[in-house]
Amino acid sequence: MNVLLADTILTMNPAREVVRGGAIVFDENVIEVTDDLEAIEKRKKTARVIDCGRGSIAMPGLINAHTHLEFSGVSTELNYGSFIAWLSSVIEKRETLVKGLSKELIDGVLDEMLRGGTTTIGAVSSYGFDLESLADAKQKTICFNELIGSNPAASEQIFSAFLNRVAKSDEYRSDRFVSAIAIHSPYSVSPALVKKAIALSQSRKTPLSVHFLESKSERKWLESSSGEFKPFFEKVFKLDSSFCNAQEFLSFFGGDGKILFTHCVAANDEELDMIGKIGGAIVHCPVSNRLLGCGLLSLEKLKNREISYLVATDGLSSNYSLDLFGELRSALFMHEGLDLPLLARDLLRSVTDSAAKAMGLNTGRLASGYAADIICFRLSGEVSDDSLLPLQAILRAPSAMDYIFINGESAL
Ligand SMILES: [Zn+2]
Structure with a gap:
């Protein structure tokens, strides 16, 4: 099991599009996306932890x-x-x-x-x-x-x-x-x-x-x-x-x-x-x-x-x-x-x-049961307004991602 910590998670899941200061818990598939700090600490004890650092945005590949x-x-x-x-x-x-x-x-x-x-x-x-x-x-x-x-x-x-x-x-x-x-x-x-x-x-x-x-x-x-x-x-x-x-x-x-x-x-x-x-x-x-x-x-x-x-x-x-x-x-x-x-x-x-x-593919959003196809990159500044996150992500995404997972496996 993996726990990926990111400042911002753009889930692309209409039920909850943005999660701040949370984690994606995944193996081959996403298990959960959560900002419940207690639950994250518990998960971390038995999982590989990937900390994407300050300014990080994780989203579906x-x-x-x-x-x-x-x-x-x-x-x-x-x-x-x-x-x-x-x-x-x-x-x-x-x-x-x-x-x-x-x-x-x-x-x-x-x-x-x-x-x-x-x-x-x-x-x-x-x-x-x-x-x-x-x-x-x-x-x-x-x-x-x-x-x-x-x-x-x-x-x-x-x-x-x-x-x-x-x-x-x-x-x-x-x-x-x-x-x-x-x-x-x-x-x-x-x-x-x-x-x-x-x-x-x-x-x-x-x-x-x-x-x-x-x-x-x-x-x-x-x-x-x-x-x-x-x-x-x-x-x-x-x-x-x-x-x-x-x-x-x-x-x-x-x-x-x-x-x-x-x-x-x-x-x-x-x-x-x-x-x-x-x-x-x-x-x-x-x-x-x-x-x-x-x-x-x-x-x-x-x-x-x-x-x-x-x-x-x-x-x-x-x-x-x-x-x-x-x-x-x-x-x-x-x-x-x-x-x-x-x-x-x-x-x-x-x-x-x-x-x-x-x-008809089981990917494209970070939600329980979807394939763990995840990319992560960092922005140099903060975006406090959720509605501006997609815009800033498009404008400032770097040409090389920091982390890439496909079906839960690192692809870099
Ligand atoms: Zn063509």
């Missing part, structure tokens, strides 16, 4: 629900500012980018994410090049094996190659590695394959990840097979019309939840209503959306519909860092119309409790 580790080698090679310019540069340079990839490189990226406080990672895997790294990672990982392929004549080959990748990923399954499924997008996978992938994901009861309405160009292509996507699709994929429109695509999904729709920046009110009915969550990658010229997701519209959102970094192909606290800082400044302390609280929830709930 962060969950980055959407990244692409196979693009870990990308730095300055790609075009930014417009989605199509970016996509064209990815396709043009794909070979070179993937060639520079190695297990050591991905391991290094995962280590850096860990030091920054990310204890659970949802990684979209397009080729399977990241499998070993994900399986070896100290973090908990959800490997979203991605289905992509827009040539209807090659449907069968595309699906059987995808199933092979899923089978390979299944071999790594463990209590820290979830083998799951992703559908690339409504414009790159035919409806027949989308339906097959959804059925497969439902039978496996794992979370399902899908890119959806990232840009206005995507919306235009889905609605009228026109716009910026048209010359691109004609040239690269020999396609002259879209597979389906956005609402048809959403109608393929059942209402059993655990579906992560990534981006949704160009989704309209009806589509957001449909996502709400499906019980889906929206993955919000503000830096990626900014760099690809896609605009900013309306968090107010999600709040009105009680759709939860999860902030994530996306991959290094559309970001300069996979530091999740850094992404939260960007979100804080980009959503400038929203109340600052409340936004900060929502953002922190989006990478802990909301993310865990959306993916």
Whole structure:
């Protein structure tokens, strides 16, 4: 048994969000979070005691629900500012980018994410090049094996190659590695394959990840097979019309939840209503959306519909860092119309409790029975007002945590 003493514990548990001068008692799971000093003294006699010191904040480990580790080698090679310019540069340079990839490189990226406080990672895997790294990672990982392929004549080959990748990923399954499924997008996978992938994901009861309405160009292509996507699709994929429109695509999904729709920046009110009915969550990658010229997701519209959102970094192909606290800082400044302390609280929830709930994971909050995934860092000054704690934590969290526990084990 362990007793972790911290000045402030941000539990992310709605029943009691902040505990001052208390302790987290845990083994593999959290046993209790308490400020009962007598009880703490009693526990200390038979437990390993970790005293995080003055100014310490302990909270649940962060969950980055959407990244692409196979693009870990990308730095300055790609075009930014417009989605199509970016996509064209990815396709043009794909070979070179993937060639520079190695297990050591991905391991290094995962280590850096860990030091920054990310204890659970949802990684979209397009080729399977990241499998070993994900399986070896100290973090908990959800490997979203991605289905992509827009040539209807090659449907069968595309699906059987995808199933092979899923089978390979299944071999790594463990209590820290979830083998799951992703559908690339409504414009790159035919409806027949989308339906097959959804059925497969439902039978496996794992979370399902899908890119959806990232840009206005995507919306235009889905609605009228026109716009910026048209010359691109004609040239690269020999396609002259879209597979389906956005609402048809959403109608393929059942209402059993655990579906992560990534981006949704160009989704309209009806589509957001449909996502709400499906019980889906929206993955919000503000830096990626900014760099690809896609605009900013309306968090107010999600709040009105009680759709939860999860902030994530996306991959290094559309970001300069996979530091999740850094992404939260960007979100804080980009959503400038929203109340600052409340936004900060929502953002922190989006990478802990909301993310865990959306993916059906027993983590994301410090409460009895939840996995002991704990991070701890120190602030140089005091924050006496509870309502300002999330804001100060986001603004001032260091790039390296002082303590990290995953399932109760030290991960540093
Ligand atoms: Zn993505």
